[in-house]
Amino acid sequence: MNEGTSPRRVAARAMLGALAPDRITFTLSALLLLIFLVLPVAAILVKVARATAPLDALGSSVVTEALRLSLVTSSISAAVAAVLGTPVAFLLARYRFPGRAVVDSLVDLPMVLPPAVAGLGLLMAFGRRGILGGALDVLGLELAFTTAAVVMAQTFVAAPFYIRSAKAGFEGVDRELERVSATLGSSRLRTFFRVTVPLAGPALMGGAVMAWARALGEFGATIMFAGNTIGRTQTMPLAIYIAFQNDLTASLVLAGILVVVSFAVLFTFKALLGRSPLGAAHA
């Protein structure tokens, strides 16, 4: 083994490479942003750790109810977004139809609207005095200020995240694979479930996780359209906001729980994706 390729030499060169000026610049600026992103989250955890008797807050039914409601509603919202969003994403990815650009922009609209506008809109559409309020009333349905309203508010703001990701996923599937599947005797539906969905899988899963995360954090639309009833419509973000006004420790504990749960889900997802046969390219 000669000097130039000995492992130690290679390692030394790699370290020198890592210290090249452009790398230093990039690394420093990346660190700066990372610190900015991590510091508030870390601050919450530090404050929780320093609080006196933080676990007392956990005992209160307000916290457990809010956590339960948040996990249940955000999961339902993500599922609804996935089930109803998949056909939309597929149509947008695969077909050229009149008004496609309009549909595409409409789908993105909730992402840029302030959640307060979303809440107001939902209220004006489905509230008792909303344009569908009368019809819903006849059916004996009252949506506003119920748990269903929480799910609706969350789905409204979260669905675009799923559709974006799923659309990109479908666009990334090689059409030739679908053609081959057809020549091998598979119907369109079978091709969709056996080829298209598995191949777009990482993007679909990623979209669902992002939609779930967005639903979990939903605040503005929920408080306007669903209100703030403990056990029925008071999700974690609402509980945190309410607690913040009279009990900082409880607010911190709730926030800490939300941080830990969110991070655990995102991290687990990335780890699983990295191990899947197709994931490496998407993770």
Place this chain on the structure above:
Amino acid sequence: MLDVRMRRRLDGFELDVAFQADEGRVVLFGPSGAGKSLTLQAITGVMRPDAGRVEVNGRLLFDGASGLNLPPQERRMGYVPQSYALFPHLTVQQNVAYGIQRLDAARRRALVQDMVELAGLQGLERRRPRELSGGQQQRVALARALASRPELLVLDEPFSNIDTGLRGTLRRELLDLQARSGITTLVVTHDLDDAFFLGSRIVVIDRGRVLQAGSREDIFYRPATRRVAEFVGTRNILRATVVESNSQRLLLDWQGRPLEADPLPLSQGQEVEICIRPTQVMIVRPDRLPHLPPPENPFCGTVVQEALQAEAYVLRFRLADSTAPYDLEIELPDYVYLRLGLDRKKDATISIHRSAMHVIPVAEVAGARCCPG
């Protein structure tokens, strides 16, 4: 049995092809953009022609008149695309089994095993496509296509993703696999070597039209038009005039030089093109024994340029009385080149055998004769 007739109009391109073929291997040969892939799409059912009829082994797949157009999944085609399109999320075994899900588990397993053996994929069953070499991927795609016993095996540019050095081996493998499966095979290629090696019958396509369809020998040695001759690598295409035509011979005038060809019913004064493959031009040995019959159509001249390609020399030869840069291209094995002493002496006498000449009347170059049906 393959019977294809179809028309399809696209932006700035019109496909209008017709050809038939019996069992064996059919090659659709032509340059890129000729309409080969489009033809193939119409056969596999991915593209719907405007009009026409597609029939495979007596089964009608498309009929413009009655509006019949079977979807791809009902056509029983073994389609192997240029990219092979293996399912990346499935193992080799699962890829091969993809088209035979309707069989019960035991029969499916047995058939997959058969196909794995037929394609020489033993030991790779649990690999995923990205862990395979290009040649292995191609074999998986073939095994997958053959597993469902298709009526027709359809290969699109099968070797374009394979290193040149490996192509020879893979061509032989494909030939062998096709022979053992006995399934009629349609190959689309723009590669002359592929076409020559794989096609028992060749359909030459250019600009959306069939220029000629025939046996491999017909296409290579008896091209119907100058254009086909050019496509199949006939690098010597000489323009001449008929001087005399009788039952014994055809006497031609090639820029003032007499040239004798096999008899053809042509009239005096007719313009013709003479196709001569570079390997068919002989160089007369300087020590040729005097009692041998004189060489046919002898010409004196000089080698003006030469290039060694693998184990063959490609020579450009100028006739003694010529003012052109060169008149003929000659290809010969390197050992013949050396034995003839061409490395030392560039002057030589060549001979063009009557049997080496394929004569096409110029009036028919427009190409009405070539399209069957």
